[in-house]
Amino acid sequence: MIDMTTTAAPRAWHADSPDDAIRRLSGSRNGLSSEEAARRRVEYGPNDLTPPRRRSGWTVLARQFTSPLIYALLASAGVAYGFGEVADGSVVLGVVVLNAAIGFGQEYRAGRAIQALAALVSDLAVVQRDGRWAPRPAEDLVPGDVLTVEAGDRMPADLRVLDAHGLLADESALTGESLPVAKSAVAVDEETSLADRTSLLHAGTLAVAGTAQALVVRTGAATELGRISAQLDAAEETETPLTRDLRRLGSTITRAVAVVAAVLLGVALVRGYPVADAALAAISLAVAAIPEGLPAIVTIALAVGVQRMARRRAVVRQLPAVETLGATSVVCTDKTGTLTRNEMMLRRAWCPDGAEAEFEGTGYAPGGGMVAAGGGTAVGPAAEQSLRRLLAAAVVANEARLSGTGPGRTVLGDPTDGALLVGAERGGLPPAAPAAPRAVLPFDPQRRYMAVATAADPPTTYFKGAPEALLPHGGTAAAAAYRVLDRFAALGLRVLAITERPGDDVDAPPGARGALRLLGLVALVDPPRSGAAAAVHACHAAGVQVKMITGDHPATAAAIGRELGISGSAPAMTGAQIAGSSDAELRERVRGTEVFARVAPEHKLRLVRALQDGGAVTAMTGDGVNDAPALRQADVGVAMGRAGTAVAKEAADIVLVDDEFSTLRAAIEEGRRVYDNLVKALLFALPTNVGEGLIILVAVLTFPLEAGRPVLPIEPVQILWINLVATVALALPLALESAEPGVMRRPPRPAAEPLLTPFVVLRTAYVGVLMSAVAIVLFLAAAPLGVVGADSTAQTQTLAVTAVAFFQICYLFACRTFIAPVRTIGWRSNPAVFAGVALLLVLHVGFVHLPAAQALFGTASLTPAQWALAATAGAVVLPAVAVEKRWRRRVVPTPAVSHVDPPSSPRPDTTVA
Secondary structure, X not given: OOOOOOOOOOOOHHHOOHHHHHHHOOOOOOOEOHHHHHXXXXXHOOXXXXXXXXXXXXXXXXXXXXXHHHHHHHHHHHHHHHOOOHHHHHHHHHHHHHHHHHHHHHHOOOOHHHHHHHOOOOXXXXXXXXXXXXXEXXXXXXXOOEEEEEOOOEOOOEEEEEEEEEXXXXXXXXXXXXXXXXXXXXXXXXXXXXXXXXXXXXOOOEEEEEEEEEEEEEOHHHOHHHHHHHHHHHOOOOOOHHXXXXXXXXXXXXXXXXXXXXXXXXXXXXXXXXXXXXXXXHHHXXXXXXXXXXXXXXXXXXXXXXXXXXXXXXXEOOOOHHHHHHXXXXXXXXXXXXHEOOOOEEEEEEOOOOOEEEEEOOOOOOOOEEEEXXXXXXXXXXXXXXXXXXXXXXXXOOOOEEEOOHHHOEEEOOHHHHHHHHHHHHOOOOOOOOOOOOEEEEEEOOOOEEEEEOOOOOOEEEEEEOHHHHHHHOHHHHHHHHHHHHHHXXXXXXXXXXXXXXXXXXXXXXXXXXXXXXXXXXXXXXOEOOOHHHHHHXXXXXXXXXXXXXXXXXXXXXXXXXXXXXXXXXOOEEHHHHHOOOHXXXXXXXXXXXXXEOOOHHHHHHHHHHHHHXXXXXXXXXOOHHHHHHHHHOOEEEEEOOOOOHHHHHHOOEEEOOOOHHHHHHHHHHHHHHHHHHHHHHHHHHHHHHHHHHHHHHHHHHOOEEOOEEOOOOOHHHHHHHHHHHHHHHHHHHHHOOOOOOOOOOOOOOOOOOOOOHHHHHHHHHHHHXXXXXXXXXXXXXXXXXXXXXXXXXXXXXXXXXXXXXXXHHHHHHOOOOOOOHHHOOOOOOHHHHHHHHHHHHHHHHHHHOHHHHHHHOOOOOOHHXXXXXXXXXXXXXXXXXXXXXHHHHHOOOOOOOOOOOOOOOOHHHOOO
16 A cells, blocks of 8 residues: 555655655656556545535525524514414515525525635646656546646646756745745755745646656645645634624514513403404514514615725625624734735845945836935945946846836746846846846756856856855855845845856856855845735724734744834744644734744634634635635635635635735724614614514503504504614615724724623613604594594504604614714715605605505505604604713713724714714
8 A cells, every 4th residue: 555645644755855755656757557547546536626515505595594583573474474464474574585585695605715726726737657758637647646847837736856957836825935936856854844845846836937857746635735625624614793793682682572572462461452462462562673674784784885895995705794804803914915015026235345225116117226225325336336237247147037018017937036137127227138148057946046157258157046055155255245144134035145257167166166256145025015014003003913924934024024013022933833832822822923934724724713712803814725724714804806816715705906905904994884884773773673662562551452452553564664664764874874083093892792782772772762752642642542533543653653753864863973963973974864864755755645555554644734743753852862972971981882982082072982
């Protein structure tokens, strides 16, 4: 049996020599025979990633009927049908069906992230079978196959390098390493991290330069890509704070309504109500107290947030993620491509005569320049001459080219060489292509340098490569260069040395012809994105921690962290340290650490879980395959739209179109605005349900029977009109309110904070009691009990319903702010409020006066005087809530709404919650 790697216990193929790896797989450098390959394919299966079974549409649809509110509504509809109240039952059932349709449309997407993983694997590979080279489908590969690798090839499996010539692999999507990695056949230590396993090529990564022969050592689910697939499938889809709060709210309301309705049923029976009428009274209470329109309000409010986020270049794939961002307390962000541009740029250059310069400008487009290091002043003539000689040598010893013009210019070839071309141009060298060299020795990972001989007379050979490969042969100038090298390394810069010697013998080692002449050092960096530092600062001001998690080198990660204001006093934590920590230790260490480096996918997953176990609401950003499991695990996953892989986008809840971290800050602000507006909608809707429930309760408990039947101030079907039409029409404009001042200067709301805060409960009870009092008093004043007939009862009920509608209209304006007067945000700042009011008035006129509506809802026409009376009665809520707000501003120093700002102005009337 072949000793194969398993997902649970991976063997260290990178630590084996090529011959040892071949022996372990019972293979040879000439590949396998067709018969042996067929046998192994049966043993190990096809080289692909099997996606998990997707949930059926019926399963997703059934999930829409599991809410406690839905249970209560279905029970109410069933009882209504049982007692012949077809209109009431049909309206309630229609609400249930509508909510289920909305939820089904949002949820019916799953499993595509792992399907996107499979798309990363190459379709074809050139394989040696039966002693002949031929292209074969990637799914036919088996451990022991030998194949060729060339620039542009995507790896079809995990491969052990047998021979390599200048091979560079782009592994950024898998490891987060921003630079192409030089690959060779030399074994590395068994404990080497994933990003440093230079003897392996991983499935899904891309060869960008050079050639190689390689041995297939892992296929399908056993590859690193397969391990990520398993982690992605195992990652928990966490319940968002809003979903959790709505579930708790629904459970609370349902239990309370069930208890009160049961008590009311018993009291009605004791008072002599017929059984059908007693049941109808209980149903009326349930219909009144359950906020039927709340699911629609929440869905539409989140949809409005989605549209606003889209205008700010953040595309939302899951509706609850809009609000979750507002509750986020920790942002875990990838470095490469998220905080940085994923484009190498020349940052500094140094010459042995002391000349040193910094290079300004970002991207490959023309622009920027060269200034003296540290002071920002112009470079002197002598220093400029030395620096330009260094840059000219960097252009000669270069295998890249610039393509295109202007902002769309790109680099063809190695990005490090491309950065040197752009840097030389910014240093004042003309952008013309250099003359053809006489001889070239390409870069090789074992040599760690390249050499180019010019065609000039006399010829000169230039060497460019790792300082440790060239500085030992750099003569007396090397001592000073080592000190500069240490300084550049501390800044997280990648440093190359450039030297020269007479002659054109590129094959002779650097020390073979005597000491080299050191021209200088060039230092490169993947620069931060514009606006990233300001966005990090804004997150910190909003009480949101920012933690950088990257596969890059610790020194590079720490330097970028310092530049962006992320790093604190704690040193960067490595993936090896994460792996060696217990869950309890990791929960403790992750609190005070901001930078995590050399991190593998499983480490990112553990970090996110450790933060969540500590009570944090976590947002995870990323663009690579290695980020996908953590994106799925996080409370809200945020993928990059431009540089992001399909895997990352499918695993995420939100996609940033422009890849800018600053867009995430804007999305957090939008999430807080959405949550504030949802609370305002809740403050508006719940008092209506409480008030309607009290109306029914008081009537059943105290009103006498009329001709053996109960007299209610408002009929159940009229209550449904208020809940489904008036409440929804007026609550939706609150979703368009602007953000409260200071929304990004307050800490995120606690993850455990419920929607029903003391502030919400007290406001709901206060306004609900007031609403019920207005309706009952108006009903009793207009129609003394025992004197009315059927027609006059319909008119007085219509008067009470109309008074409730006007009450809601006036209360809507009070709900536009939490505790501040409405004038502080401007009466006309949200035109949608007036549109909602106008729409309700038009609908309510039809509700009152149209014969069809009268037949359906039991209403009767009102006189102008009665309309005026209803409007006057409803307006009492404005001074009543104004008094409550003023009391809160003066007596309660900190608002009971814990997630809004405390008063910050000495004048209470201008304080905005």
